[in-house]
Amino acid sequence: MNHSDLTEYRHSDRSSGDVNLRNGEHVLVTSASILxxxxxxxxxxxxxxxxxxxxxxxxxxxxxxxxxxxxxxxxxxxxxxxxxxxxxxxxxxxxxxxxxxxxxxxxxxxxxxxxxxxxxxxxxxxxxxxxxxxxxxxxxxxxxxxxxxPQSPVSIVTRAYERLCSVAGFELHALGEVEYFLGLKAGANTERTEDRGYHAAAPYVAGQELRRRALTLLAQIGVPVKYAHSEVGFAAAENESDVTWEQHEIELALAPLPDAANNIVLTHWVLRNLAREYEMEISFDPVVRRGHAGSGMHVHMAPVFEDQFLPVYEKDGKTTESAKLLIVGLLAHGCSLMSFGNRTQTSFVRLFQGKESPTSVTWGQFNRKALVRLPVTTKDVSGTSVYPETVEFRLPDGSAFPHLLLAGIAQAACHAHGLTNRKEILESMHCDVPASEQSQKIPAASDAVAELLEEERDVFEADGVFPATLIDTEIVKLREETGS
The missing domain is CATH 3.10.20.70 (Glutamine synthetase, N-terminal domain)
Structure with missing residues (x-):
């Protein structure tokens, strides 16, 4: 559309009819959902x-x-x-x-x-x-x-969501950052040679068209999206039969836990279908090639009370009680949550190859190597956050089972509600504490995660949220994964 076309542009909407923008009238952006x-x-x-x-x-x-x-x-x-x-x-x-x-x-x-x-x-x-x-x-x-x-992932995340509402007095909304790699034929010209693809635009990235089409389709099927962009990762083909991998991300919008889980699964479904159409390979694996940037699936959470998002910070800059509850739950049980959020051997490669992934149990503002991060939010001229403030859990990756992961996060927060030493946990596990004094490290293998899940299973099984048979099965899978 050239400049002259823009001056004649008329906005068409099925429900409200045409509005001539040349008259200076306000128009409303309507839902992209076809239904x-x-x-x-x-x-x-x-x-x-x-x-x-x-x-x-x-x-x-x-x-x-x-x-x-x-x-x-x-x-x-x-x-x-x-x-x-x-x-x-x-x-x-x-x-x-x-x-x-x-x-x-x-x-x-x-x-x-x-x-x-x-x-x-x-x-x-x-x-x-x-x-x-x-x-x-x-x-x-x-x-x-x-x-x-009881065994249904939808039932489990719904039970956990409702239990947290009852225990903590607020609803929990969440979103996933869906990172993925697109595999291009060895001869594809992407004009890139290393892990420097963050926010790259075509022609310096080959998967932009697929990513943008994914955004359109997600909106049309009712999955709310925050934004999408090219990510850091890039791994050139090593031979003619190999593929070149480039990384992208779609960050979804906040939704109640059960909906947030469905949104992640639907995003994977859309991307896999598009990759087949575009004759590209796609991978959500934590690492597609060792030594290169990996794919996480960071989860952002925001408490909601009476249809209003609660802040993460008080006016004096201190962390709010609802945010502390989420942080403590993740610090106390984040490693056992790897059962649902880090489910392959390459999960551990991603965490321990030094590419902005957490390796110890810490939390802090803005720190991308922390297990739990409080990211910056855009503010208006008065200093008020424009978007909901969130607590970010940076451990999970693309191998995660979204429904079980989000249910586990809710159960961890419920357990934290009953802890009397929340203040001590927050102080001892802050990023400002010297590394030599940080006692808990991220597990380095699936069998260690299995042991933690066994020890902490009561947290997840509380009030019948996770069936005992499911926890038994996950423990067996984790131990088999270590031996594979």
């Missing part, structure tokens, strides 16, 4: 009849019940509605599935394995990768008697 624009209401107020209206208006043909199973990946059950009543039956009541196949090793036996997929109306979106025209709806899992399935 929200079609239904003309926020997703929180949708009904099954709204979805039926959109299904017809958008000329869709199929319904996909999508859900996150025991391996943390998206699954789908597809339907072609025969008529209006069949459509309503699908989106109201869902369908049965085989729980022993979806959650192996969780205690669900083949003799009593029926579970139910329960559609969550507010999560519906138009599948951007379906040529058939498909309405996708995320589902929770229920037992055959209608109760939330």
């Amino acid at each position: 929200e624009r079609t239904i003309a209401r926020p997703s929180s107020s949708w009904t099954e009849h709204d979805l039926a209206h959109a299904f017809v208006a958008l000329d869709l043909r199929q319904v996909s019940l999508m859900h996150v199973a025991g391996d943390g990946k998206i699954k789908t059950l597809d339907f072609v509605p025969r008529d209006h009543n069949h459509f309503l039956q699908i989106v109201r009541y869902g369908e049965r599935a085989d729980g022993s196949s979806l959650f192996p090793g969780s205690g669900i036996t083949a003799g009593a394995s029926d579970i139910v997929l329960r559609p969550v109306i507010s999560t519906a979106f138009v599948d951007p990768f379906s040529e058939e025209g498909t309405l996708a709806i995320l589902c929770s899992h229920a037992t055959r008697t209608g109760e939330p399935l």
